[in-house]
Amino acid sequence: MTKPPMLSIHDLNVWFGDPPDRVDAVKHASIAVAEGASFGLVGESGSGKSTILRAVAGLIDSWSGNLEVAGRTIHGARRDRQFFKTVQMVFQDPYASLHPRHSVDAVLSETLRLQGIGDVDRRINRLLDDVGLGRSFRFRYPHQLSGGQRQRVAIARALAAEPRLLLLDEPTSALDVSVQAEILNLLSDLRAEHGLTYLMVTHDLAVVGHMCDRIAVMQHGRLVEELQVEDLRRGAAQADYTRGLIAASGSYRAGG
Amino acid sequence: MTDAPLLSVRNLRVTFPTRQGLFQAVRGINFDLGRERLGVVGESGSGKSMTGRSVLGLIRPPGRVEADRMEFQGQSILNLPERRMRKIRGQRISMVMQDPKFSLNPVMTVGRQITEAYRLHRRVSRADAHAKALEMLRAVQIRDPERVMDSYPHEVSGGMGQRIMIAMMLAPDPEILIADEPTSALDVSVRNEVLSIMDNLVRDRGMGLIFISHDLNMVAQFCDRVLIMYAGRIVETLPARELHKARHPYTQGLLASLPRLDAPQDRLPVLTRQDSWRDGDPIAPHADTDLPGGLR
Ligand SMILES: Nc1ncnc2c1ncn2[C@@H]1O[C@H](COP(=O)(O)OP(=O)(O)OP(=O)(O)O)[C@@H](O)[C@H]1O
Ligand SMILES: Nc1ncnc2c1ncn2[C@@H]1O[C@H](COP(=O)(O)OP(=O)(O)OP(=O)(O)O)[C@@H](O)[C@H]1O
Numbered sequence: 001m002t003k004p005p006m007l008s009i010h011d012l013n014v015w016f017g018d019p020p021d022r023v024d025a026v027k028h029a030s031i032a033v034a035e036g037a038s039f040g041l042v043g044e045s046g047s048g049k050s051t052i053l054r055a056v057a058g059l060i061d062s063w064s065g066n067l068e069v070a071g072r073t074i075h076g077a078r079r080d081r082q083f084f085k086t087v088q089m090v091f092q093d094p095y096a097s098l099h100p101r102h103s104v105d106a107v108l109s110e111t112l113r114l115q116g117i118g119d120v121d122r123r124i125n126r127l128l129d130d131v132g133l134g135r136s137f138r139f140r141y142p143h144q145l146s147g148g149q150r151q152r153v154a155i156a157r158a159l160a161a162e163p164r165l166l167l168l169d170e171p172t173s174a175l176d177v178s179v180q181a182e183i184l185n186l187l188s189d190l191r192a193e194h195g196l197t198y199l200m201v202t203h204d205l206a207v208v209g210h211m212c213d214r215i216a217v218m219q220h221g222r223l224v225e226e227l228q229v230e231d232l233r234r235g236a237a238q239a240d241y242t243r244g245l246i247a248a249s250g251s252y253r254a255g256g
Numbered sequence: 257m258t259d260a261p262l263l264s265v266r267n268l269r270v271t272f273p274t275r276q277g278l279f280q281a282v283r284g285i286n287f288d289l290g291r292e293r294l295g296v297v298g299e300s301g302s303g304k305s306m307t308g309r310s311v312l313g314l315i316r317p318p319g320r321v322e323a324d325r326m327e328f329q330g331q332s333i334l335n336l337p338e339r340r341m342r343k344i345r346g347q348r349i350s351m352v353m354q355d356p357k358f359s360l361n362p363v364m365t366v367g368r369q370i371t372e373a374y375r376l377h378r379r380v381s382r383a384d385a386h387a388k389a390l391e392m393l394r395a396v397q398i399r400d401p402e403r404v405m406d407s408y409p410h411e412v413s414g415g416m417g418q419r420i421m422i423a424m425m426l427a428p429d430p431e432i433l434i435a436d437e438p439t440s441a442l443d444v445s446v447r448n449e450v451l452s453i454m455d456n457l458v459r460d461r462g463m464g465l466i467f468i469s470h471d472l473n474m475v476a477q478f479c480d481r482v483l484i485m486y487a488g489r490i491v492e493t494l495p496a497r498e499l500h501k502a503r504h505p506y507t508q509g510l511l512a513s514l515p516r517l518d519a520p521q522d523r524l525p526v527l528t529r530q531d532s533w534r535d536g537d538p539i540a541p542h543a544d545t546d547l548p549g550g551l552r
């Protein structure tokens with residue numbers, strides 16, 4: 001019970017640029033994600049969800065506050081090898097996160113080698129199977145893949161490193177619902193078998209409800225509320241913003 | 257309504273050479289688009305984006321597009337020379353790409369991209385174009401449009417990128433909008449605002465909308481008709497509000513694999529794909545009778 005959380009974010013501020021043009025993208029955010037938990041981050045578009053994940057991953061250096069991963073405090077934007085053995089990220093924008101001139105095979109074998117994982121050939125085939133891409137995709141380049149196929153390569157790459165904490169930024173929003181189901185089942189299995197921890201951003205409340213135990217809601221750079229998934233399901237939210245989100249979910253009626 | 261369809265497509269095929277030989281991404285599909293909201297759903301890789309891109313001549317060689325017919329208001333637009341396609345693309349038919357941030361120019365500010373795109377199609381002053389761009393960004397619920405006008409694409413969030421692309425594509429008031437996953441990165445409240453903008457354009461100006469999406473519930477609620485694609489073919493066509501009564505096992509399988517907030521389950525059902533789906537007869541209850549505009 002005294003174990004430190006897998007991820008602890010305390011009083012995090014993230015900004016871009018200098019005054020007077022400074023953008024305060026995240027303001028005083030605190031989250032703790034226990035080992036083996038699956039934590040959901042939802043909220044307004046542009047509210048700072050990706051920014052939190054990117055700050056943890058070391059992609060932004062303009063932040064203040066306290067960040068700890070597996071009990072180790074992290075600083076600035078430098079992350080060592082140990083960090084990437086522990087933490088991997090799946091980006092919101094799969095096109096931008098894959099190098100246009102690297103084939104699927106190159107992407108995966110590079111990650112495996114970097115992590116010192118052997119048996120590359122068999123593992124690549126296994127990873128491709130896991131994310132529902134046949135082996136015929138192994139030597140394709142990003143421009144030869146559909147949007148959802150690219151996203152699956154990005155997920156396979158993150159899994160290749162066998163991390164303990166996965167930062168997932170809209171991992172399935174580019175996927176059709178049956179592939180989404182396969183990936184979500186895979187993530188659930190990995191969590192059950194290996195005790196992986198997830199911090200997952202998504203706009204789909206049904207996906208959050210399926211995958212997560214706890215949820216934080218963001219609006220305009222701030223965390224407005226944290227709640228248990230049961231509360232989300234019952235619609236028992238405190239903040240007006242969250243209640244609006246639940247009400248608007250799945251309620252578009254054409255022609256009013 | 258008896259007017260000719262905005263867009264009429266027969267036996268469309270899109271083919272790519274690959275290491276394993278020719279790959280047919282789209283295998284002979286037929287559809288008409290009226291002044292309606294036409295949803296296109298189907299699993300990843302089923303050919304949805306390639307169908308949209310082929311209409312705008314955006315399949316890059318060595319990919320090939322063939323069709324018995326591809327007509328925009330009665331005029332053939334199949335493999336038009338680029339010079340002529342450019343007069344149509346963006347102005348009369350525009351497309352919101354699935355990877356909006358990738359489709360924006362990374363080294364040009366958002367504001368300049370929207371105003372330049374607008375001035376390419378409309379003879380207006382720089383100041384008017386600027387005002388129009390701000391108005392469009394506000395319409396798509398961008399919180400601080402002035403800042404976003406001065407930002408570069410990497411400085412905006414995923415959902416902001418989608419909305420910028422939508423603003424840019426709608427500014428010239430196209431007759432057809434092809435929207436490829438336009439709302440996948442939007443929270444539900446912003447999404448509903450964006451949908452209602454598109455909805456108004458269809459109702460008030462008679463725009464035709466091709467709406468590619470993975471979100472079956474949203475398509476069922478928002479669209480008039482839905483095409484369901486599998487392995488490069490249309491396997492079923494339905495009035496959108498009957499999507500939940502789909503007859504094709506593939507469509508039923510897609511519906512079953514959705515997680516539900518009100519009914520939690522341990523594992524999500526997945527599809528068991530059947531070979532027979534690849535080439536079986538399409539299911540279309542009243543396909544030829546409820547053509548363009550027939551639904552309103
Ligand atoms: N590199 C950057 N430079 C300047 N501003 C940035 C940069 N990256 C993000 N921002 C700003 O920070 C804010 C938060 O962006 P972020 O990408 O975290 O939003 P988000 O919650 O992930 O939204 P979405 O759901 O649309 O992806 C936005 O206003 C965005 O414009
Ligand atoms: N340049 C290319 N070379 C070979 N195959 C390609 C190429 N571009 C696309 N494809 C293939 O064409 C098929 C259809 O792609 P398309 O992008 O239309 O899929 P989609 O239905 O939009 O899927 P998603 O929902 O994942 O975006 C895919 O299997 C893809 O791998």
Ligand SMILES: [Mg+2]
Binds near residue numbers: 415
């Ligand atoms: Mg984001």
Ligand SMILES: [Mg+2]
Binds near residue numbers: 148304306
């Ligand atoms: Mg696509």
